[in-house]
Amino acid sequence: MISIKTKYLILFVLAFSYTISANAQTFVGKNIKVNIFSSTPVEDIKAASSSGAAVLIAQKQELAVQVNIKSLEFDKKLMQEHFNENYMESDKYPTAKFKGVISPKIDWTTDGEYNVNAKGTLSVHGVDQARNITGKLAIRNGVVSLYSNFDVVCAAHQIKIPSLVFTKIAEVIKVTIQGTLNPLNK
Secondary structure, three states, X not given: OOOHHHHHHHHHHHHHHOOOOOOOOEEEEEEEEEEEEEEOOOOEEEEXXXXXXXXXXXXXXXXXXXXXXXXXXXXXXXXXXXXXXXXXXXXXXXXXXXXXXXXXXXXXXXXXXXXXXXXXXXXXXXXXXXXXXXXXXXXXXXXXXXXXXXXXXXXXXXXXXXXHHOOOOOOEEEEEEEXXXXXXXX
């Protein structure tokens, strides 16, 4: 039986790559690490997931990254429950995702490290926002590693923070993404 995580990954890859030509190199990452961090004078909140997914179509320089919100694990289970039910409404909005185009142009056949910008759409809590997200890509022996850190403003994605807990949850959440993408075998 195929796990739900595998089904989501398969659907994600198929949905994103339906326009790929036969010669285009595609890279896929199944265990992308996603960390979130919120800091206030009262409390630091952090969560992590190692089950994000990413697809990179080299010829078009298109990148898509997705994480199942419920896969983010907190140190405190009650905090995780409140995050999913009260703030992120994870049953209604189960994933956060980014889809964009990387610049500058990269030679995917040459090993190296690149500072990049991905211009596209970040979808969190059912709200799409145009974003330019900076990051780093490294190519080693045909394998792509990616790293990025960026901020997500809760209000920009209609994530409501009640005034009662406003001092415990920051208005801006820091997000870090890192992982390895391997060539997709055709």
